[in-house]
Amino acid sequence: MDIAEVAEASGLPASTLRFYEEKGLIQSSGRSGLRRLFSANVIERLALISLGRSAGFSLAEIGEMFTPEGPEINRALLSAKADDLDKKIKELTSMRNGLRHAAACRASNHFECPKFLRLLRVAGKNRFRQPNKLKKKT
Amino acid sequence: MDIAEVAEASGLPASTLRFYEEKGLIQSSGRSGLRRLFSANVIERLALISLGRSAGFSLAEIGEMFTPEGPEINRALLSAKADDLDKKIKELTSMRNGLRHAAACRASNHFECPKFLRLLRVAGKNRFRQPNKLKKKT
DNA sequence: ATAGAACTTCAAGTCAACTTGAGGTCAAGC
């Protein structure tokens, strides 16, 4: 397929596809003249990337999940990511409950509502810093 | 409390607290000389902000949830955010299932495993663009 | 009263993830 077809099928602009290729997240299967050719399986891969992004993983993290560096490395990593997701799902669930309550509750100030505060506190238990500033290249 | 105490209690650096104040996400209750004073409820608010961030909401969106613009506006907004979260929770759940499967499955290439591909396709149904580039200020 | 720590402002820098733009190539249709 050529890049426009991939763009169409994946919903991503061509510029993003080139960018992803540059980052090693996808590969073109060859060239016809200058033009990239992609094989159809790139679509699955892009779906997975989009999914990962929307799950809050960085492109670098997603890249790690793919790399066939060793035989067993990936499995451990994938498990770890799955655990991260589990934590996140729990957080989001409490946040959703909090929001639903706040939307329904008649207290003028939600910060005065004990139910809301309790949810908040529970949710705050496993707080974590956002990933974007965790890495500091020496 | 002074800014260092808030930083300590919230786990956020003082620079972030100033930044959030500038953005209107939190307020200092006054000054002692130059120094900001915060009342204790800012901690709850920061917890909620952190939670929202980790749920993938932008600071602007979080700000909207707080603003006491009108009497009923917020409730609809909060409901909508809760719906967003529900969608996201479902996505994350399929992604987690996909990862767990990929970690367990013995197929050499996960893209060849029908189970994995099915999960991927299901999850891809309600795909959406990441929020950061949706707004274009005219 | 003087050093030092802890705060302040404001401007500029950083990082990820893209997007945009300028300038070039190439096959296809008129």
Add this chain to the structure above:
DNA sequence: GCTTGACCTCAAGTTGACTTGAAGTTCTAT
């Protein structure tokens, strides 16, 4: 044969969310 449109590269720009740095101020202890 020449324009047009879809592609290409490479550099620079953008956005959101902060962080860092310089330069000044003030509390706190010696």
